Amino acid sequence: MADHTSELRRLLWVAALKKDEMLSLAENAVRLALAKGAAEAETYVYEGQSTSIGVERGQITKSSRIIDRGLGIRVAVNKAIGFAYTNVLEKQAAVEETILKALGAARASKPDPDWQRLPERKPYASVENTFDQKIQELHSEDLVNLTSTMLDAAAKVDKRVLPIEGGAGAGSLATAIANSNGVSGFDKGTMIECSLATVAKDGNKVTPVCFEFNAARNYAVDPEWVGKEASRLALSALKTKRIETKTTKLILTQFALQELLYFTLINAVKADNVQRDQSPFKGKIGEKVASDNLTIYDDGLYAGGLRTSTFDGEGAPKQKTLVVEKGVLRNFLYDNYAARKEGVESTGNASRAGYLSTPNIEATNFHLMPGNKAADQLMAEVDDGLIIYFLQGAHSSNPVSGEFSVVATPAWKVKKGEIVHCSRGVMLAGNIFEVLKNVSVVANNERQMGQLVSPWILVENVRVIGK
Amino acid sequence: LKDILTKTINEATKLGAEYAEARAETLFKTMLTLKEGRVEAAKQGTEEGVALRVLAGGAWGFASIGSLNAEILTNAVSEACKMAKAASLQLKNPIKLAKYRAVEDKVRIKPRKNPSEVSMEDKIKTASAINKNTLSYDKRVKSCTIDYLDLTGTSTFTNSEGTFIEQDKLYVWSRITASAVQKGVFTFSREEIGSTAGYELFDTETPEALGEKLAKRATEQLSAKTPKGGSFPVVLGPNVVGVFVHEAFGHLAEADLALSGGVLANNLGKKIASDLVTFYDDGTIDGAFGSFKYDDEGVRTQKTLLIKDGVVAGLMHNLETAQKFNAEPTGNARAEDFRVEPIIRMRNTFMAPRDRSFEELIEDVQFGYYFKSFRGGQANVDGTFQVGIQEGYEIINGEVGDPVRDASISGNTLETLLKVDGVGKDFELEAGRCGKGQTAFVCDGGPHIRVKEVTVGGSA
Numbered sequence: 001m002a003d004h005t006s007e008l009r010r011l012l013w014v015a016a017l018k019k020d021e022m023l024s025l026a027e028n029a030v031r032l033a034l035a036k037g038a039a040e041a042e043t044y045v046y047e048g049q050s051t052s053i054g055v056e057r058g059q060i061t062k063s064s065r066i067i068d069r070g071l072g073i074r075v076a077v078n079k080a081i082g083f084a085y086t087n088v089l090e091k092q093a094a095v096e097e098t099i100l101k102a103l104g105a106a107r108a109s110k111p112d113p114d115w116q117r118l119p120e121r122k123p124y125a126s127v128e129n130t131f132d133q134k135i136q137e138l139h140s141e142d143l144v145n146l147t148s149t150m151l152d153a154a155a156k157v158d159k160r161v162l163p164i165e166g167g168a169g170a171g172s173l174a175t176a177i178a179n180s181n182g183v184s185g186f187d188k189g190t191m192i193e194c195s196l197a198t199v200a201k202d203g204n205k206v207t208p209v210c211f212e213f214n215a216a217r218n219y220a221v222d223p224e225w226v227g228k229e230a231s232r233l234a235l236s237a238l239k240t241k242r243i244e245t246k247t248t249k250l251i252l253t254q255f256a257l258q259e260l261l262y263f264t265l266i267n268a269v270k271a272d273n274v275q276r277d278q279s280p281f282k283g284k285i286g287e288k289v290a291s292d293n294l295t296i297y298d299d300g301l302y303a304g305g306l307r308t309s310t311f312d313g314e315g316a317p318k319q320k321t322l323v324v325e326k327g328v329l330r331n332f333l334y335d336n337y338a339a340r341k342e343g344v345e346s347t348g349n350a351s352r353a354g355y356l357s358t359p360n361i362e363a364t365n366f367h368l369m370p371g372n373k374a375a376d377q378l379m380a381e382v383d384d385g386l387i388i389y390f391l392q393g394a395h396s397s398n399p400v401s402g403e404f405s406v407v408a409t410p411a412w413k414v415k416k417g418e419i420v421h422c423s424r425g426v427m428l429a430g431n432i433f434e435v436l437k438n439v440s441v442v443a444n445n446e447r448q449m450g451q452l453v454s455p456w457i458l459v460e461n462v463r464v465i466g467k
Numbered sequence: 468l469k470d471i472l473t474k475t476i477n478e479a480t481k482l483g484a485e486y487a488e489a490r491a492e493t494l495f496k497t498m499l500t501l502k503e504g505r506v507e508a509a510k511q512g513t514e515e516g517v518a519l520r521v522l523a524g525g526a527w528g529f530a531s532i533g534s535l536n537a538e539i540l541t542n543a544v545s546e547a548c549k550m551a552k553a554a555s556l557q558l559k560n561p562i563k564l565a566k567y568r569a570v571e572d573k574v575r576i577k578p579r580k581n582p583s584e585v586s587m588e589d590k591i592k593t594a595s596a597i598n599k600n601t602l603s604y605d606k607r608v609k610s611c612t613i614d615y616l617d618l619t620g621t622s623t624f625t626n627s628e629g630t631f632i633e634q635d636k637l638y639v640w641s642r643i644t645a646s647a648v649q650k651g652v653f654t655f656s657r658e659e660i661g662s663t664a665g666y667e668l669f670d671t672e673t674p675e676a677l678g679e680k681l682a683k684r685a686t687e688q689l690s691a692k693t694p695k696g697g698s699f700p701v702v703l704g705p706n707v708v709g710v711f712v713h714e715a716f717g718h719l720a721e722a723d724l725a726l727s728g729g730v731l732a733n734n735l736g737k738k739i740a741s742d743l744v745t746f747y748d749d750g751t752i753d754g755a756f757g758s759f760k761y762d763d764e765g766v767r768t769q770k771t772l773l774i775k776d777g778v779v780a781g782l783m784h785n786l787e788t789a790q791k792f793n794a795e796p797t798g799n800a801r802a803e804d805f806r807v808e809p810i811i812r813m814r815n816t817f818m819a820p821r822d823r824s825f826e827e828l829i830e831d832v833q834f835g836y837y838f839k840s841f842r843g844g845q846a847n848v849d850g851t852f853q854v855g856i857q858e859g860y861e862i863i864n865g866e867v868g869d870p871v872r873d874a875s876i877s878g879n880t881l882e883t884l885l886k887v888d889g890v891g892k893d894f895e896l897e898a899g900r901c902g903k904g905q906t907a908f909v910c911d912g913g914p915h916i917r918v919k920e921v922t923v924g925g926s927a
Binding site: 063068278396 | 505558586693845849922
């Protein structure tokens with residue numbers, strides 16, 4: 001019965017918007033904007049609800065619930081674009097004022113000769129495993145239990161490990177979009193995650209922060225594994241030894257790959273960057289840009305993917321786009337604007353930060369296709385090298401040229417296929433596009449981290465600067 | 468609004484909360500993105516909402532909702548109490564808070580140029596001028612992206628200790644990036660400016676000066692070489708010193724991170740740095756991007772001494788960590804907006820200047836690097852830091868030589884602080900944004916300094 005009353009209270013607190021309510025909010029705002037003088041109009045309605053449990057220094061210390069909803073209106077007037085948003089949805093006056101602000105912004109702005117029009121209505125593909133009713137019905141008590149399981153598993157590994165922060169969260173989000181070209185869409189999804197950041201302490205020795213997590217669209221997380229792995233990683237970072245400066249083999253885990261690729265390769269395949277001379281891939285479609293071992297899709301429909309949905313941030317259908325095929329560059333990623341500029345179709349890569357922003361080109365599920373070697377077989381290929389999890393400073397890479405100079409926090413030394421010790425302050429330097437040409441083996445242990453869905457990869461000839 | 472918030476707080480107390488606070492915010496934003504002068508979209512936003520935080524059974528409950536409706540807030544605060552109690556079930560060390568006096572105040576900002584009174588046309592004109600000055604400097608400059616934001620609004624804070632504060636918010640910020648291309652070499656240059664004073668920011672940071680600085684850096688790097696990897700003496704400019712103070716040291720001096728295994732917790736009162744090193748985190752500097760009068764727990768901001776002549780003098784606290792360390796709260800609890808809870812954040816963090824001229828700092832360096840401007844930095848609680856460099860030069864026989872590109876420095880913070888052997892008499896403070904799950908507006912800075920030896924990462 002306790003559960004029942006809390007469910008009631010939650011409904012009282014603020015009821016979730018229904019599909020019809022969201023769609024009619026969007027469609028009405030579009031109509032009104034046209035009536036007030038917009039040549040074109042688009043409304044994006046967003047509602048997110050999340051519950052989370054927080055861990056600090058080994059214990060659960062907080063719980064929070066956030067409800068955030070609002071709408072963003074984009075209008076075109078004489079090829080000039082204006083945008084306004086509000087989170088005040090109860091009052092019609094606030095919505096009308098937002099429309100006027102969008103129009104005012106457009107009128108104050110400069111016409112863009114490259115602007116053609118908003119996306120047209122197209123059929124959406126169906127997606128799998130993106131919504132789980134069970135997640136929507138979770139209570140903070142359930143997440144407390146999940147978090148406790150994770151903490152207990154971490155504590156069992158070794159007393160020297162301190163879980164410094166982490167927790168569990170569950171949320172649902174719904175989006176509706178409508179525009180004056182007849183686009184009308186509604187999508188909803190759920191997500192659950194648990195994560196733990198740990199350090200190990202032995203006397204005066206403190207390891208760098210190690211981290212593990214699970215995140216999924218349906219109720220499929222393993223808190224016990226997360227706790228155990230986060231502890232095991234920290235513990236294995238206690239034994240340190242210096243390494244020398246040299247050129248060596250690296251195993252890049254998903255953590256490292258995500259950091260390195262986000263600021264470099266992913267930027268290089270965004271069509272707007274290509275059009276603006278900000279990508280080294282300009283004019284290189286059909287050319288070899290990476291090792292034969294690499295095939296990459298951007299797959300907005302990837303089953304259960306963290307970035308999977310039926311339509312993108314401006315209502316274009318999401319799709320699966322071949323980006324790199326056996327090392328050969330095949331396609332760039334487009335939103336509506338960049339696509340129309342070149343006379344091609346959007347690839348469904350317009351992304352939005354909820355109702356607060358206009359669309360930007362972003363990868364969806366950036367899927368580096370797995371090879372056929374298991375992780376331990378990949379390790380066995382390494383006579384002498386390093387395995388890299390966490391990196392610091394990837395965001396200071398040269399986003400245009402791909403040059404990076406980062407520090408591994410820490411790096412683990414691999415000898416004859418086994419991890420022998422860890423090493424602190426190791427710097428890795430090079431150019432990510434050269435690194436991609438030197439991928440010799442791709443494993444089959446794929447998982448998703450942010451946008452990236454990838455296995456581990458083995459890279460030859462990376463410059464490593466020891467301390 | 469005061470009545471509604473007070474009623475909400477009282478409801479929490481009635482439900483057994485040891486402490487409760489409500490923070491209502493109304494925010495207005497104007498944003499622009501220009502790419503090569505094209506206005507991608509002119510944007511305006513309105514947000515309102517309330518953050519409710521309660522301490523019950525020694526654990527925190529937090530609720531955020533975009534509504535100022537009394538009934539919704541009452542329901543939300545009781546949910547927060549219930550969640551706090553659920554979280555507290557297995558608590559070994561219940562959270563306690565330091566006592567702080569009740570404050571009643573209204574803080575009004577009177578800018579010379581209020582951004583909310585500057586027309587969208589004028590803002591677009593300023594941004595277009597920056598773009599023009601950047602792109603017309605040299606034809607090898609290929610792209611220029613300008614992001615602009617201004618934020619105005621009010622935060623109304625009340626808590627169960629009797630504090631009631633109404634505080635205006637005002638921020639003006641811009642980030643400009645440019646890239647240059649020549650024979651397959653790509654370079655990149657970035658500037659960030661920000662102020663809590665008003666739109667007059669652009670009177671000092673003029674479009675002409677900004678454009679030239681960006682374009683000059685991007686084109687100069689085209690002919691730069693990559694640095695040698697290894698250990699070298701370096702001279703760091705105020706901009707790099709600032710990011711070092713912030714990233715490498717500042718985060719370690721945030722009491723929550725210090726407690727989480729950070730290296731500073733056991734070093735209070737101990738000498739950890741060269742005698743030349745004095746660091747402050749100061750929320751009181753007029754108009755600086757990290758300044759404000761009261762933090763988001765209702766604590767008055769202050770100038771906090773972190774290191775004095777090489778000795779750790781203090782940490783940055785909120786009410787919770789102040790209690791744990793038996794220290795005074797320092798006014799460092801900040802929340803990005805009503806969607807998030809306040810956490811310990813820096814304000815304007817800097818190294819105090821000493822007496823050396825730039826020439827004195829470089830004159831006895833046989834071979835080393837002068838790193839003038841950073842591209843990004845990051846640190847770990849174990850004290851490992853990394854700072855990427857967007858503008859750097861060789862130092863050869865005591866003189867600044869050829870430019871180097873895409874360098875970075877890395878090391879252990881405490882070891883590096885001991886190797887500071889020269890501190891300049893100049894001083895600059897620069898605006899930035901800091902990410903710690905939420906974004907905070909801050910400044911970092913200092914004088915030029917010399918470090919005997921630091922690891923330089925390069926591809927050579």
